[in-house]
Amino acid sequence: MAASLLGHGSNATTSPLQDQLSRPMTIGHISVVGASHTRHNFLNPFFAPLVSRDDLTVADVMSGLQSAISKLNRYDIFEPVETASLSKSSSPTAAQTDVDVALVLKEKSRLYFKTGTELGNAEGSANAEGHARNIFGGGESLVVNASAGTRTRSAYAAEFATPVVPGDPDTRLSVNAAATNVAKPWASHEEVSKLAGGKVSWGSGYEGGGHQLGYSMNWRTITALSGTASPTVRNDAGDSVKNSITYMYLKDKRDNPMLPQSGYLYKSVWEMAGWGPLGGDVSFSKSEMEVAAALPVPLPGVKGKTGVSISGGFRCGMMYPLPMGYTFMGRKAQPSRINDRFQLGGPNDVRGFKQGGLGPRDGPDAAGGDVFAAGSVNLLFPLPRTGVDSNFRVQLFANGGRVVGLKGRSKGKASGEGGGGGMSMSAVKNGIVGSVQDLCTGLPSVAAGVGLVYAHPVARFELNFCLPLVLRRGEEGRKGLQVGVGINFL
Amino acid sequence: MPESPRRTGSSSIFTIPSPLRQLFSHFPLVTYAASELPVRCPDEESRTKNTLHVFSSPTDAPRGLPSYNPTCLKWQVFLRLAGIEFETVASNNHASPTGVLPFLLPRAPTAAIEAAREPEEKGTELGRIPLHHRAVLPVASGKLEEFGLSYDGGAGGKRVGDVEGVMRAEVYQSLLDTRIRCAWLHSLYLAPENTELLGRLYVNPISRSYVARASTLHSLRRAAEAEILRATGTAVIDAGAIYAAADEAFEALSTVLGEDDWFFGSEKGTDTKAGGEGATEKEVDPRSKPSLFDAAVFSYTHLLLDGDMAWQDRRLAELAAQSPALVRHRDRILDICWSEPVK
Numbered sequence: 001m002a003a004s005l006l007g008h009g010s011n012a013t014t015s016p017l018q019d020q021l022s023r024p025m026t027i028g029h030i031s032v033v034g035a036s037h038t039r040h041n042f043l044n045p046f047f048a049p050l051v052s053r054d055d056l057t058v059a060d061v062m063s064g065l066q067s068a069i070s071k072l073n074r075y076d077i078f079e080p081v082e083t084a085s086l087s088k089s090s091s092p093t094a095a096q097t098d099v100d101v102a103l104v105l106k107e108k109s110r111l112y113f114k115t116g117t118e119l120g121n122a123e124g125s126a127n128a129e130g131h132a133r134n135i136f137g138g139g140e141s142l143v144v145n146a147s148a149g150t151r152t153r154s155a156y157a158a159e160f161a162t163p164v165v166p167g168d169p170d171t172r173l174s175v176n177a178a179a180t181n182v183a184k185p186w187a188s189h190e191e192v193s194k195l196a197g198g199k200v201s202w203g204s205g206y207e208g209g210g211h212q213l214g215y216s217m218n219w220r221t222i223t224a225l226s227g228t229a230s231p232t233v234r235n236d237a238g239d240s241v242k243n244s245i246t247y248m249y250l251k252d253k254r255d256n257p258m259l260p261q262s263g264y265l266y267k268s269v270w271e272m273a274g275w276g277p278l279g280g281d282v283s284f285s286k287s288e289m290e291v292a293a294a295l296p297v298p299l300p301g302v303k304g305k306t307g308v309s310i311s312g313g314f315r316c317g318m319m320y321p322l323p324m325g326y327t328f329m330g331r332k333a334q335p336s337r338i339n340d341r342f343q344l345g346g347p348n349d350v351r352g353f354k355q356g357g358l359g360p361r362d363g364p365d366a367a368g369g370d371v372f373a374a375g376s377v378n379l380l381f382p383l384p385r386t387g388v389d390s391n392f393r394v395q396l397f398a399n400g401g402r403v404v405g406l407k408g409r410s411k412g413k414a415s416g417e418g419g420g421g422g423m424s425m426s427a428v429k430n431g432i433v434g435s436v437q438d439l440c441t442g443l444p445s446v447a448a449g450v451g452l453v454y455a456h457p458v459a460r461f462e463l464n465f466c467l468p469l470v471l472r473r474g475e476e477g478r479k480g481l482q483v484g485v486g487i488n489f490l
Numbered sequence: 491m492p493e494s495p496r497r498t499g500s501s502s503i504f505t506i507p508s509p510l511r512q513l514f515s516h517f518p519l520v521t522y523a524a525s526e527l528p529v530r531c532p533d534e535e536s537r538t539k540n541t542l543h544v545f546s547s548p549t550d551a552p553r554g555l556p557s558y559n560p561t562c563l564k565w566q567v568f569l570r571l572a573g574i575e576f577e578t579v580a581s582n583n584h585a586s587p588t589g590v591l592p593f594l595l596p597r598a599p600t601a602a603i604e605a606a607r608e609p610e611e612k613g614t615e616l617g618r619i620p621l622h623h624r625a626v627l628p629v630a631s632g633k634l635e636e637f638g639l640s641y642d643g644g645a646g647g648k649r650v651g652d653v654e655g656v657m658r659a660e661v662y663q664s665l666l667d668t669r670i671r672c673a674w675l676h677s678l679y680l681a682p683e684n685t686e687l688l689g690r691l692y693v694n695p696i697s698r699s700y701v702a703r704a705s706t707l708h709s710l711r712r713a714a715e716a717e718i719l720r721a722t723g724t725a726v727i728d729a730g731a732i733y734a735a736a737d738e739a740f741e742a743l744s745t746v747l748g749e750d751d752w753f754f755g756s757e758k759g760t761d762t763k764a765g766g767e768g769a770t771e772k773e774v775d776p777r778s779k780p781s782l783f784d785a786a787v788f789s790y791t792h793l794l795l796d797g798d799m800a801w802q803d804r805r806l807a808e809l810a811a812q813s814p815a816l817v818r819h820r821d822r823i824l825d826i827c828w829s830e831p832v833k
Contacts, residue, residue, distance in 0.1 A: 219702050223584040227627060231595060232531040234543070234628075237585035239706075241699035281697050324698075335530040360525040367527050405528025423529065431529060442522070467517045473524035479514045480506070 021059040027051050028089040028098035034105040038077065039137035045167030046071060047101075054097075061086075065101065072105070074169040075139040079106040110134055118149075125149025139163045153181040153190065164200070170210065171202040186356030187365040188229035189237065191339060192221040199246075209251040217280070218242045220339055230362035236338045243280035244273035257487070259380075259393065259455035260294035261309045267291075273340075275322050282340055283324045283333065288317035292490075297379075307388035308381040313490045315349070316373040317342050318436075321406070321428050332422030335406055335431075341368030344403045345476070347484030350374050351399055352447020352466030357476035359403030366476075367405065371435045373444070374401025376490045380453065393453040395462070399490060400446035400470070407434035446470040447477060461485050537598045540574065542566060543581035544592045547695070551580035556792060556828070558691050558799070560674065562592040564782070564789040565634050569594075570827040571780045572638040572650045582695070587628045594629040594637065635782055651752070651779035659754055659783055662746060665739040670790050672718050673736035673806050676729060679714035683802035737809050743787060744813035751822060753783045784823065791820040 030047045046068035050061060065084050073080050081103070089098035115128045127147030135142060140162040147155045161174035175198040183190050197216030204210030222237045229237075247270050254263035267290040274283025294311035319340060323331030343366055344350055345357030356366035376399030383392050408423060408431040423431065451464030462484040468477030506514070544562035546555070554577070557563045569576055576594065586593045629637050638650060678688055689707065696706045718727055747753055793799055794810040795817065801807045810816060 217699070217701070219697070219699065221584060225585065225587065227587055229587075231537065231541075232527065234581070234585040234595070235530070235532050235579075238582040239584075239696045239702060241697045241702050243699070280699055336528060337530065341528065360527045360531075362527055362531055367531055369525070370528055403525070405526055405531075407526065408529045409526060409533060443520075467514075469518055470520045470522070471518040472522045475525075477518060479517060480510070 021062075022057050024054070024097050025056055025058045025061045025099060026054050026095060026097045027056075027061060028091055028095075028100055030101040030103070032103045032105060035078070035107060037107055037110060037134055037137050038105075038139075042138040042166070043072075050101075061099075065103075069103070071167065071169050075134075075163070076141070077107060077134045077139055079108055081105055108133055123149050123151035125152060139169070151183050151185075153183055155180040155182075170204045171200070173200050174198065184356075186343065186354065187338060187367070188226040188233050189222050190224040192223055194219045209253075210249075212246075212248040212250075214246045214248075216242075216244060216246070218244075222339060228364050230365040230367075232362035232367050233338060233365050240281040240337060240339070242273050242282050242340070243278040244271050245278070246271045254292070254294060256455065258457065258460045259391065259453065260292070260311055261305070261307075262294055262296050264293040265291065274324055276326050279324075282337060283322045284319050284336060284340065285322055286317070286319040286340070288315070290315045305388045307390075307393075308379075310377070310379050312375070312377045314373070314375040315401075315490060317371070318432070319370045320432060321423065323422075323425065332424060333428050334422045335408075335428075336368075336370055338368055341370060341405075342372045342403055343368045344372050344374055344401050347462065347464070347482050348486045348488065349399075349490045350376070350401045350445070350447065351397060351451075351462075351464055351482060351484065351490075352449055352468050352478055353445070354476040354478050357478070358401055358445055358472075359475070360405045361474040361476075369403030369435075370406040371432070371439050372401065372403040373439055374490060375399065375444075383452075391455045393455075394450070395453050395464075396448075396450050397464070398446065398448040400444035402439050402442060402444045404435045404439045407431040407438070443470055445472055445475055445477075449482075459485055459487055460489060462489070536577070536579075540576035540597050541579045541595045542569060542576045542592055543579045543585055543595065545582070545691070546578055546580040548580050551578045554578050556796075557592075558793060559591065560671075560789040560793060561590070561631065563793065564785045565592050565594075565631055567785040567788055567823060567827055568638050568650065568782050569634070571785060571823070574638060580695075586630070588630045588632070590631065592631055592634075594634060596627075596629060638782075651781040658746070662743060662753070663783065663786070665742060666786055666790065668721050669732075669735040669739040672721050673732050673809075674790060675714045675718050676727065676732050677801070677803060677806040679711055680718075680727070680729075681803035681805075687800055687802065733805055733809065736806060737812075740809050740813055740816065744815045747815045747819055749815070751819075752780045753787065753819075754781070780823065780826075784819070787816070788820055788823045791816050792824060795820055 027050050030051060032043055032047075035043060050056070050064045050068075056064075069081055069084065072078060084101050084103040086099045086101055089095075089100050091098070091100075110133050111131070113128065113130050115126070117124070117126045125147050126149065127145060129143065129145035131144075132142040134140065140160070142158065142160045144158045145156070155178065157176065157178035157180075159174055159176035161172050163169060163171065164173045165171040175196075177196045179192075179194045181190055181192045195216055195218040197214055197218075199212055199214030201210055201212040219239065219241050221239050222233070225233060225237055249266075249268050251264075251266045254260035254265055257265075269286075269288045271286040272278070272284075273286070274280050275285075290313070292311065292313035294309050297306060297308040297310055299306045299308060319336055319342065321333035321335055323333045325331060342359075343356040344359055345353035345366075346355035350358060356368070358366075359369045359372070360367040376397060378395050378397045380393040380395045382388060382390055383394055386392055406428075408427055445468070447466050447468040449464045449466035451462055451466075454461040462482075464482050464484065465480065466478055466482050468479065471477050542562075542565065544551070544557040544566055545559035546557045546562075550556075557566050557578070566578065581591060583589055583591055585591075678684055678691075685707075688710070689703070692710060693703050693707045696702055715727065718732070719725070722728075722732070743753075791810050794801070794807040799807075
């Protein structure tokens with residue numbers, strides 16, 4: 001560790017600094033001040049490797065302390081600290097190399113409440129949040145929030161999270177419960193949901209990313225249908241319980257998530273619902289993948305950063321109905337419900353389309369699909385007379401995508417009835433193959449346009465002028481201006 | 491095209507400048523045929539029929555068997571008596587426009603499909619608009635009587651009578667709506683012996699999840715309790731009084747029916763359309779036709795007398811079985827509506 005910090009050890013000429021750093025050092029005493037609510041055994045693992053050892057150098061001690069401090073900072077318990085202070089040990093029994101370390105911490109307030117109003121993703125909301133930090137003195141947190149808004153009619157959520165591995169801020173266990181009521185105007189209904197679950201996340205490290213494995217029970221109710229709701233929505237109205245395991249992997253190497261100029265992102269989510277011991281009313285395997293990358297574009301005659309970049313994104317997903325129970329063979333699988341299918345379109349994914357504007361439609365409603373793919377290419381350049389580091393960009397974009405429903409309707413009534421019989425596994429397989437073929441062979445629905453991007457640290461705002469170029473009948477394009485607010489854009 | 495004149499018109503406050511409108515008119519450059527709906531969505535064939543959404547099991551509904559919910563069964567019978575062709579679909583209250591079953595989705599009128607076609611697209615590939623590309627407005631239960639009465643039963647003339655204005659009918663209707671309904675609610679929802687039946691009918695179809703089932707059972711019971719207390723105007727539920735009131739109500743109904751085929755048959759207004767030739771064998775005496783009231787009585791008597799219901803607490807079922815007139819009335823309607831062997 002020390003070697004990497006100090007550069008190349010092979011360098012024969014030893015500078016006075018290097019000489020200094022490679023001298024032995026032992027820590028006699030570490031005092032941590034200001035962590036009155038934090039457990040001793042929580043803090044120990046950070047410093048234990050440094051004390052009572054006599055084979056450390058000054059550099060080892062420095063980097064050890066630095067790493068301990070940076071880990072502590074990531075628990076969100078203390079106000080950010082930069083350094084510890086070292087002093088010659090004052091103890092009469094101290095050795096020549098002994099130092100005392102004093103670390104002054106300041107605990108963040110352990111309980112706080114905030115209220116606010118938000119405007120984003122075509123919705124306005126008011127919310128209240130209570131946050132309890134460091135509950136048992138080991139970095140545990142409890143967040144409770146409530147919000148009410150135009151699209152998310154109401155949401156109540158509570159999450160308790162705790163670190164699980166001593167000295168590791170990135171491995172966390174959490175349990176959560178939530179009750180929400182979300183309006184889905186693109187499919188003429190509201191979805192009421194009550195869920196409870198737990199998850200483990202690990203490996204996020206210093207850079208964005210990491211793994212997450214979760215389990216959840218979600219009781220969904222499709223209700224409050226509008227008068228013109230289609231038979232598709234009426235057919236799926238009511239209750240269904242989804243018990244599922246979700247695994248998510250994320251690697252985010254972008255320089256700035258809101259306005260990436262370079263780097264890439266990879267994200268994949270896999271969800272297994274209903275199969276085996278999971279139970280519930282829906283059973284499927286659902287996988288989704290997203291890649292995004294940005295490249296800075298050099299301009300002739302301009303040195304350094306130009307602020308011009310080209311970025312691209314691609315998302316795809318598939319949902320595969322499975323039979324309930326433990327076996328795959330000889331059992332019937334239920335085709336997907338509207339609340340489990342993919343929706344595509346809207347300012348945050350395929351611009352130039354309304355929310356849920358792509359894919360199969362039943363009357364006024366977006367029915368969603370079982371297989372989807374979408375991609376975009378964006379060229380961003382700074383506004384004239386603003387600097388390279390400005391948060392504003394002009395973008396030219398072209399994006400498109402397709403959502404395809406599970407095939408198999410033409411094979412007669414048996415498969416179409418959904419409620420009773422279900423589909424045999426071979427029919428599901430043929431259906432998926434058919435859907436993927438359709439997805440790959442048909443030209444995607446495409447829109448292009450030009451717009452203004454503003455990257456605020458917490459969200460990205462886009463104002464685009466869009467023109468749909470290729471549509472399918474019934475799909476809802478958006479000609480003219482479209483506003484997008486969010487943190488995750490295609 | 492999705493951007494129809496309707497849409498531009500609706501945003502008239504932001505009138506689109508004409509150069510922009512000209513530009514817009516060129517887009518989209520290409521329009522392909524509509525995407526196919528996913529498997530689970532109701533198929534085209536089901537949209538060519540009237541569908542009555544009722545509480546029923548997924549196996550009973552396609553066969554048109556009687557619903558196990560009195561209100562649903564009342565309308566199911568009324569529409570059948572009126573001679574309206576419809577399919578039954580197992581559904582739940584969330585699907586209904588009013589929040590309560592039943593409701594009817596009328597079949598897609600072919601004329602509307604024709605009208606929906608844009609003139610230049612007629613006859614082209616794109617002109618073949620699938621039925622699922624128009625909105626269907628459901629008929630809530632409150633409008634079903636009108637729907638049924640407005641139906642001209644073909645050669646037989648109108649097959650159902652109208653008890654509107656028959657003063658006595660209103661009195662007896664209130665017997666059904668309060669006394670018998672309260673006893674029904676108590677019997678099905680609150681009588682502990684009938685928990686299994688309640689579970690089979692209203693709880694298990696909700697979900698396979700135990701949590702969802704337990705919560706649903708609890709809220710159904712609370713709702714039934716509240717409704718009974720509201721109807722009886724008492725602070726506590728007195729089961730003895732509820733069943734005694736139901737007994738009186740059945741007796742009163744039995745007396746008013748007497749030896750007639752249908753309730754208030756002789757009091758109905760004369761029908762100008764007398765039964766003509768070619769009347770089917772199901773045709774009833776034109777002077778006396780079943781009405782919505784008959785359907786309402788049947789909806790309780792049938793469910794109480796039906797062996798498939800498996801009542802464990804048989805108090806109310808026995809009260810219904812006491813009156814031979816009501817039993818005959820039930821058999822008569824069952825015979826008319828479900829005489830053909832089910833598919």
